[in-house]
Every structure is written in structure tokens, then in C-alpha cells.
Amino acid sequence: MQPENKRWARRKEARPQEILAAALKLFVKKGFAATKMADIAKAAGVTCGTPYVYFSSKEEIFKAVVRELLLPQLARCHDLLSNFQGSSAELLRAMLQTWWQAMGESEFSAMPKLMIAEGSNFPEVAKIYQEEFVNPGNKMLRHLLQRGIASGEFRLLDIDYAIEVICAPIVMAMLMKHSLINCLPDELDPERFINTTLDLLLNGLLASPKDH
Amino acid sequence: MQPENKRWARRKEARPQEILAAALKLFVKKGFAATKMADIAKAAGVTCGTPYVYFSSKEEIFKAVVRELLLPQLARCHDLLSNFQGSSAELLRAMLQTWWQAMGESEFSAMPKLMIAEGSNFPEVAKIYQEEFVNPGNKMLRHLLQRGIASGEFRLLDIDYAIEVICAPIVMAMLMKHSLINCLPDELDPERFINTTLDLLLNGLLASPKDH
Amino acid sequence: MQPENKRWARRKEARPQEILAAALKLFVKKGFAATKMADIAKAAGVTCGTPYVYFSSKEEIFKAVVRELLLPQLARCHDLLSNFQGSSAELLRAMLQTWWQAMGESEFSAMPKLMIAEGSNFPEVAKIYQEEFVNPGNKMLRHLLQRGIASGEFRLLDIDYAIEVICAPIVMAMLMKHSLINCLPDELDPERFINTTLDLLLNGLLASPKDH
Amino acid sequence: MQPENKRWARRKEARPQEILAAALKLFVKKGFAATKMADIAKAAGVTCGTPYVYFSSKEEIFKAVVRELLLPQLARCHDLLSNFQGSSAELLRAMLQTWWQAMGESEFSAMPKLMIAEGSNFPEVAKIYQEEFVNPGNKMLRHLLQRGIASGEFRLLDIDYAIEVICAPIVMAMLMKHSLINCLPDELDPERFINTTLDLLLNGLLASPKDH
DNA sequence: GATGAATGAGCCTTCATTCAT
DNA sequence: TATGAATGAAGGCTCATTCAT
Numbered sequence A, B, C, D: 001m002q003p004e005n006k007r008w009a010r011r012k013e014a015r016p017q018e019i020l021a022a023a024l025k026l027f028v029k030k031g032f033a034a035t036k037m038a039d040i041a042k043a044a045g046v047t048c049g050t051p052y053v054y055f056s057s058k059e060e061i062f063k064a065v066v067r068e069l070l071l072p073q074l075a076r077c078h079d080l081l082s083n084f085q086g087s088s089a090e091l092l093r094a095m096l097q098t099w100w101q102a103m104g105e106s107e108f109s110a111m112p113k114l115m116i117a118e119g120s121n122f123p124e125v126a127k128i129y130q131e132e133f134v135n136p137g138n139k140m141l142r143h144l145l146q147r148g149i150a151s152g153e154f155r156l157l158d159i160d161y162a163i164e165v166i167c168a169p170i171v172m173a174m175l176m177k178h179s180l181i182n183c184l185p186d187e188l189d190p191e192r193f194i195n196t197t198l199d200l201l202l203n204g205l206l207a208s209p210k211d212h
Numbered sequence E: 001g002a003t004g005a006a007t008g009a010g011c012c013t014t015c016a017t018t019c020a021t
Numbered sequence F: 001t002a003t004g005a006a007t008g009a010a011g012g013c014t015c016a017t018t019c020a021t
Helices: A015-030 A037-043 A058-082 A088-104 A107-121 A123-150 A159-177 A190-203 B014-030 B037-043 B058-082 B088-104 B107-121 B123-150 B159-177 B190-203 C014-030 C037-043 C058-082 C088-104 C107-121 C123-150 C159-177 C190-203 D015-030 D037-043 D058-082 D088-104 D107-121 D123-150 D159-177 D190-203
Strands: none
Touching (some): A015 A037, A015 A058, A015 A107, A015 B107, A058 A123, A088 A107, A088 A123, A088 A159, A088 A190, A107 A159, A107 B014, A107 B107, A123 A159, A159 A190, A159 B190, A190 B159, B014 B037, B014 B058, B058 B107, B058 B123, B088 B123, B088 B159, B088 B190, B107 B159, B159 B190, C014 C037, C014 C107, C014 D107, C058 C088, C058 C107, C088 C107, C088 C123, C088 C159, C107 C123, C107 C159, C107 D015, C123 C159, C159 D159, C159 D190, D015 D058, D015 D107, D058 D088, D058 D123, D088 D107, D088 D123, D088 D159, D107 D123, D107 D159, D123 D159, D159 D190
């Protein structure tokens, strides 16, 4: 008595997540405007009317993608880091690694692209992303830097701007995963990438002892 | 007999550039799909049929924007840097500053957003951007790093990945200029931003003398 | 074992009537096309699939509304009038009053609107209405007029057309109850309305004694 | 050089009126909801996008039909009657005849049906119709009755309600022209109809001299 | 070259209807 | 009998593109 006829399968619980997952994939690949509702439906294994059973419009699907799929990832990051013991440099390494694992290596790596591409057309979505994802993330990084500076481990920096310099490589790596644009000569090797990022951020380019 | 009097006889040469400039502004603000041909025309001061006199389709306008408007900027960068005399650190500073002035502070700051957002829908455009803009830019940076390493000024680094780490902050700054997303608490102060970027990239976070 | 406990076992007999009553209310308020099956179901206290247990389509519900709800009203009129004793003028008054009470003051006052609005899209329904409601009603009025003429109480009139002149005010009153259109400066006062109608129809506008 | 190819004919001036005329015909025949934009377009000899060059939505077409096609008819009536010399009974006859000629015998005879059928779904349209057509028409009739009463030609009546009784037959005749519903046994003969209406309204049903 | 009315394919969304439960 | 998730055809509307002027 397996549902031979998949067409009328009733899967009320699973459908919304399947639709959101399909939508995320397509939004990421083609952008919001170029993604057809019919394609989302097909990718989710339903027909074109079904998404409207669960979401009132394409834009609502977009919002739900952010809220339901992306925001939970931040909590994961937060949990992993909140109890960290060790040097600030080690904490930074742990943070970048966790971030990459939680986002960079999952389909959520596509969210930055999506927000950059479509945010200005959907201010509500951009606001959710900014306030519930970017700001909390920045806050975590700010604490980390302040912790390092307070302990004397880190130099005194222009923290506001340093945050961006530190975030930028990992965000760019995510963006490149989802464009045809690539700064790297080959496939991204995450370990090399994070090692190099940390090496540069912690020690800088200069070979000689610093003088300034 | 004055051709000036005939409204449609004037400036046959200037039209394409006006259309491309209008298109760039709108693509940047709203994305490719959300930009209507009629809006491009209006912004260029012509009517909706005129763009088709010069370009065969919306996509061709996109390509032309990249080729006609973006690529020349790279040449500017290249010229400025090719004859540089001085330390590699100073060269890096000059490069970031030139890059920011040529792109970050102009409307071309929007190109990265546009390419990230729409590149996968327009592989031809992405290819042009990759091969004629990104790759040459990376090559310049690679030379800079190799020059610094060869002279002993820079440490031995994983150059391929270091390139991305160095580019990322400035590209991210451009992206943020054109989204509602912002990692910075206030308006970007270019001087502070470039100083912090260079400080971090050259000296690293760590307070203690390096040992390796 | 109490069938009351099973929510879907209760009142198999009452369902169709509840659905038709709900449908009538909604058809009247919004028209046939603008009434959604789901709304009919909800108004009838069932879910969207239930109407299809009893009716094969929305149009069949429409037909049933006419047959089940409207036609019985005519019988009521007929019964009340068939045994009337008195002058023809009194009979006309009784007829208009009965008609208004049976239809004008009930929700059936909406049927004329519905038939005028949707009749041409549903010829079958229009035919039922015409043959089983309008024609019998006209016949009653024709008998009344013939009775009055035969007795010398009424003048000799073009009966076919007089029927319509006599019907028109009361039908219009029903139509106005269900539109945003209103010829009256205030709410309809049924007594004033029927008195004026009868006064005009019986005595005419002219002040002087008739001569013909 | 006649436009052999009708498809690209540019007829900016005529198009809107053609579209409205086509829309009126179809709205009348099928109702607003059942009329497809594509059908309006086809009936107007254009393709489905053209109506949107001139009207922003289907509802705007509806409004324009009322404003552009219906309201001018009222002016026609008004002009014909404003200079009338003669008895009030003759004026009433002239008014009904003019009304029937201007509306009843034209396609505008369909407007009452349309307003009754769709008015409640489009309050804005209903308001225009009520305020700019029904009210002015009623006002004209009120003046006529007051004129007749003041001169002693008409009896003292409940004017508000008499207006409706007088209007009703002619409005009903228009409604019947556009439904499958008919109170008359044969095709409407306008002359017989207006004669009977006037005869009844002026003299009443009763054969005996009035006493009151 | 320039115009802008006209085109028509395509997409989001609705909703009457179906059917597994 | 009743449910309500799922279906899919259809319609309003958009907009890139065309072409007579």
C-alpha cells in the first residue's frame, strides 16, 4: 500500500520544508526574479498550485527561506562559540571554521549571494537578514576582538572596520561558490583557505618585526 | 538645415554611451531582471524603441556595459601601478587606494554586485568579466606579492589564497555600497577602511613579535 | 455508538439545505462568479470538499438554489391568493403585499438580481426560473387583471404590457435591496412603498376625472 | 499604401473608444467577471496587450465605460427635456420616450443590468453611477412631478416613492432586454409598452371616477 | 535615426475540482 | 460521510521586442 501514485500524496508536514529547500536552491542559482514558481513546485515534487497552499506569494517564500533556513544556522554558530575556552587566536580559528562548516559547506552558503543580489528589491527581507543575522554575527566577532585586545593578545585596532576585514574573505568565498566568478585558480580547498586567512589576519604580510 | 533642430538627428555618437550609463545605474540599483528597457530608455532621455537601434537585446546591453564601461577601469589601474617605485607595502597601499578610487568611489563599484547577482544567468557576460577583469586583476596582485616575497619584504605565503584574502575586503565594501546589507555601523569612511585593511593585512592581529 | 460523536456522520439530511442556504446568501452578495466554493463550504460549516458530496458542481448548486429555495416561495404566494374573496383592487393589494412579504422581505429578494446578473451565463438556470417562476407568476397576475376587467372594476388594458408595469416596481425594489444602487433617498419603507405603488397603479397621476 | 497589414495599425485616437465599446458589449452579455481581457481585445480588433496601453486594469475599463459611454447619454436626455413646453403629462410622455430612445434602444440599455449585477463588487463604479447618473435622473423626474402637482395637473403624491414606480417599468424593460428572463410573451414593442405605461401611470387601473 | 503604439509569449496567482485518507 | 491537501487549467497583467510612421 505504498503510495504508488505519488501525485496525490498528502504530506502536510514535510511540504513546506521541501518547498523552501527547492526555492533556496533555485533562488541561489538563478536569482529571485528568474525563478519561476512552477520551477520551485517541480523541484519540490509538487504541482504549481501547491506552494500557494503553504505560502501566499513568491515573496513570502523568500522571507520564509531566510527565517526558516538561514537564521537557525546562526544559532548553531552561537552555541558552538559561546563556551569556548582558549586563546583569542584559537577562538578566531574556531569561529571561522565553524562558520565555514555551518554555512560555507552547506547550501546556506548561498544566502549572502541572494541577499546581495535581491536585498534592495525586498527591503523587508533585507531587514530581517541585517538585523537577525548580520548584526548578531558582527556582535560575536566584536566580542572576540575586544576579548583579545583586553588580554593583550591582539593589537589595538579600529574594531568596526577590522570586523569587516575579517569577515570579508569567508563571505567572498561563499559568494564565489555561487557565481561563475572565481578568484581562485582551482576549486576552493577549505583548509588551505582558512589557514591562509588566519595566517594573514593574525600575522600579516610583513616578514620583519613590526615597526610603526 | 541645422541638424540640431531635428530632435532625432542629434548626437548619434553619444547615444550608445548614454544608454549604457543609464543601464548601468539601473542594473545596479534594481538588478538585471527588474530593470525595464523602458526605464533604461527614459533614464537615457530617449523613448523605448531607441535602445534597439544600438543594441539588439537587453542582454547585449548588459554585455556592452561590462565591455565598454568596466574594462576600461582596469586599464586605469594597470597604468597607475605599472611604473610604481617603492616598497611592496607601499605598492599594496597604492594599489588598494587606486582600486578604490577607480571603482569603489565610482558607479563601477556596482559591477561586483551585478556580476555576482546575474552572472550565472548570463554565462557569456560572466566569462568576459572573469577573463578580462578578474584574472588580469589577480595577476597584478600576484606580481605584487611575488615582488614582495622575492625582496624579503613579505613572508612566504600561499599566494593563490592570499590574493583572495587581500581582495575580499575591498570587494565586500563595494558590494555593501549597493545592498541594504551593511556590516559597518555607519557610512563607510574610505580612509579609515583602507588604513585598517592595510594595517591588518600587513601586520596582523597579534600584538607580540612574530616568530616563525 | 452515538452517531453524534462522529463529526462527519451527523445530519446527512440537513447538509444540502445548509449548503444551498449558504450559497444563496453568497451568490446574492457577490454574484455567482465571485463566490468561491470554499466560502460556501465555510458558510455552511463544512470543509471545501463536502459540497461535492451533494452537488456535482458549482452550477448544480446554482440550479438547486433556484429549484429548492425559490420555487417553493411561489407556491406560498399561490396558496395565499387562490381563495381570495373581495374586489380586484383589494386582491391586487393583497397580492403585492404577499409577494413582498414572501420574497421582498426574505433573502429570496435576491433572486431577481441573481437571475438578471447571471442568467445569460447559465441558460438552464434561466430557463427554470422563467418557466417555473416568472411565467406562473405572470399567469396569476393576468387572471387577476382579467377578473377585474370582466367585472367592470378595471379599465380595458393592454394586459400583456400592463403585467410588466405592475410587476416592475416591486421587482425593482428587490433589486435595489441588493445593489449599491438606490433610487430612494432613504431606506425603503415597505408600507409607504406599496401604498404609493397601489395608489398610482389604481388611480393614476391625473387629478381630473378621467374621460376616454 | 492602405494598411494591408492591420496587425500593426497605429490608431491611437480611435483605440480607446473601440476598446470601451467592445468591453461594454461583453460586460453586458457575460458580466464583468466572465469577460476576459483577451476577449475584449479580440472584439476590439487588437491583441491582448493593447488594452493595457490605454487602461491600467480591467476595473479601470469598467469605470471608463460608465464615464465615457453612459454619462453622456444623460446629458442627451437633459438637453431634450430642458426646453419642453406643454402639459406635464405630455412632458412625462416625452421623457419616457426620450429615455427609451437614448438608452433603451441603444447598447446603453445594458448599463442597468451591469450595475445591478456588478455594482456591489465595484463600489467605486457603483458610486459614479449612482451620483452621476441615477441621482440627476431622479432629480429631473422629481421636477417634472412637482411641476405637475403645482399646476394642479397631477394629484398630490408621495413623490419619493412615485419616482421609483414611474422609473421601474422602463428600467425593467432594459433589464429584460439583456437577460434570458422575460415577462412579456413576445418581443417588446416599444410603442405599445410606453403607451401602456403612460396609460396606467396617468389614469390608473380603475374604471370609475376617483374619489378621495 | 527616432518614435511609441502594438504585439504576444510568459508568469504569478486563483480556485473549482479531485481523491487518498 | 467528511476531510483538506493537492491538482492544473485559466486569466490578469507585464514587458522585451517589433515596426509603421
